[in-house]
Every structure is written in structure tokens, then in C-alpha cells.
Amino acid sequence: MLDIQQLTGGYGTVPVLQNVNFTVPDQSIVGLIGLNGAGKSTTIKHIIGLLKPLSGKILVNGQSLDDDANAYHQAIAYVPETPVLYPELTLQEHIDLTIMAYDLDKKTAWAKANELLAKFRLDNKLAWFPDNFSKGMKQKVMIVCAFITDAQLFIIDEPFTGLDPLAVHDLLDLVQEKKAAGASVLMSTHILATAQQYADEFVLLKAGQVRAQGDLETLSDKFGIANASLDDIYMAMSEEGAQA
Numbered sequence: 594m595l596d597i598q599q600l601t602g603g604y605g606t607v608p609v610l611q612n613v614n615f616t617v618p619d620q621s622i623v624g625l626i627g628l629n630g631a632g633k634s635t636t637i638k639h640i641i642g643l644l645k646p647l648s649g650k651i652l653v654n655g656q657s658l659d660d661d662a663n664a665y666h667q668a669i670a671y672v673p674e675t676p677v678l679y680p681e682l683t684l685q686e687h688i689d690l691t692i693m694a695y696d697l698d699k700k701t702a703w704a705k706a707n708e709l710l711a712k713f714r715l716d717n718k719l720a721w722f723p724d725n726f727s728k729g730m731k732q733k734v735m736i737v738c739a740f741i742t743d744a745q746l747f748i749i750d751e752p753f754t755g756l757d758p759l760a761v762h763d764l765l766d767l768v769q770e771k772k773a774a775g776a777s778v779l780m781s782t783h784i785l786a787t788a789q790q791y792a793d794e795f796v797l798l799k800a801g802q803v804r805a806q807g808d809l810e811t812l813s814d815k816f817g818i819a820n821a822s823l824d825d826i827y828m829a830m831s832e833e834g835a836q837a
């Protein structure tokens with residue numbers, strides 16, 4: 594479970610996020626939704642420990658980064674929007690590095706990796722350098738590395754752009770498998786129809802603050818729109834911004 598309490602933070606002393614509170618319960622998929630510049634990436638950078646909060650707390654299974662940095666990092670698997678790969682490492686070495694970083698059992702992890710590599714049609718590329726792959730292939734490498742871990746929290750930043758439709762489908766299957774196994778999943782996306790279909794709840798971020806959190810029914814009530822789609826709610830939230 595991810596629990597964000599009164600998080601104020603950003604870059605240097607400029608607080609982009611103000612008193613952000615939300616949770617991603619076990620066994621659930623939460624969509625992180627908001628306009629460009631609302632603070633989605635900044636929130637994710639705080640969760641993975643790239644930025645330090647000015648105030649507030651971020652707990653993953655009750656532990657903060659300061660309690661035990663290694664355990665905190667091992668509890669999180671992150672698939673960034675822009676793949677981050679090591680130019681000097683082969684695909685095989687990226688997987689070996691993940692196994693080391695997450696202290697995984699080598700045999701079990703490689704069995705999972707081989708299954709995922711075949712799914713994403715990368716199984717004949719183990720000796721290649723992913724730094725030279727296409728953007729979608731690079732994203733698939735990040736997905737394979739994330740999904741061989743036993744992380745309890747999966748953070749996936751804009752998964753639906755850059756991947757081919759087959760890969761999006763396969764990724765969503767993997768996300769649902771992890772959810773069924775008890776993991777928490779936070780997905781940041783602008784693709785509202787897919788988010789509506791797959792996420793259990795949504796966190797609506799607006800100008801660095803949480804405007805609302807809940808399932809579609811709760812959000813429909815909060816925005817006073819009967820049977821609203823996520824798209825309807827998003828539009829209503831944007832219009833509030835225009836009036837403010």
C-alpha cells in the first residue's frame with residue numbers, strides 16, 4: 594500500500610505540490626490524472642525518492658525512505674515514461690542488474706524474464722544493447738525489468754503512448770496479474786478511456802493539489818454529474834480551473 598500524507602514538495606524550495614494526500618490500497622489500480630503541469634511526474638519523483646519532500650510523509654507498506662532506503666526501493670518497481678537504460682549494458686545485463694538490485698532468486702527471476710521477453714518479442718535480443726532499440730522496445734525492456742520483481746508497488750508513468758496496441762494489451766494483463774497477487778499499482782496517464790476501463794480509483798491532481806480521489810461513482814457525486822465518464826469529470830475539473 595502506498596500512503597501519501599500531507600506531501601508538500603517540488604524543485605528546490607518551490608512547492609509544486611501542496612498538501613497532497615492519497616492512498617493506493619493493496620490489490621488495486623489507481624489512475625493518476627491531471628492536466629499538463631498538474632504535478633503527476635513531480636508526485637512520482639517524490640514517491641521513488643528522486644525528490645525530497647519539503648514536508649509530509651510517503652509510506653510504502655508503512656515504511657518511509659528514511660526508515661530503510663534499500664527495503665523502500667525494493668518495494669517499488671517503476672516504469673518511466675522515458676526509458677532509462679545503460680548504454681554499456683546488454684539486455685541480458687539489464688536483467689541481471691535488476692535481479693541484483695532487487696535481491697531476486699536468479700533462477701526464478703530468469704524463468705519469469707524469459708516468459709516476458711517472449712511475450713514482448715525480445716527473446717532473441719539478449720546480447721543486444723537496448724540503448725539502440727526503438728522507443729517502444731526500450732519501454733518493453735523497462736516493463737520486463739519491472740515485472741520480474743516482487744515489488745509491492747508498481748508505478749507506471751504514461752504506459753499507453755509509444756507502445757504498440759498488442760504491447761499495451763500485454764502490459765495491462767501483467768498489471769492485472771500483479772493486482773490479483775495483492776500489489777498496488779499507480780498509473781499516470783492522459784488516456785482516459787483506458788484508465789476508466791482498468792483503474793479501480795482515480796486521483797485527480799490539479800495545480801499541485803488533489804482535487805478528488807475515488808471510483809467513478811464517487812467522482813460523479815463529487816462533481817454533481819450523473820453517470821459521468823472519466824472524460825466528463827476531467828472536462829468539469831478543467832473548466833473549474835478556467836474560472837478560478
Ligand SMILES: Nc1ncnc2c1ncn2[C@@H]1O[C@H](COP(=O)(O)OP(=O)(O)OP(=O)(O)O)[C@@H](O)[C@H]1O
Nearest residue numbers: 603604609627628629630631632633634635636783
Ligand atoms: N525540473 C524541474 N524544475 C523546476 N520545475 C519543474 C521541473 N519539472 C517540472 N517542474 C514544474 O512542476 C510543475 C508540475 O510539473 P509535472 O512535470 O509534475 O507535471 P505533469 O502533471 O507530470 O505534467 P505532464 O502531463 O505534462 O507530464 C510544472 O509547473 C513544471 O513547470
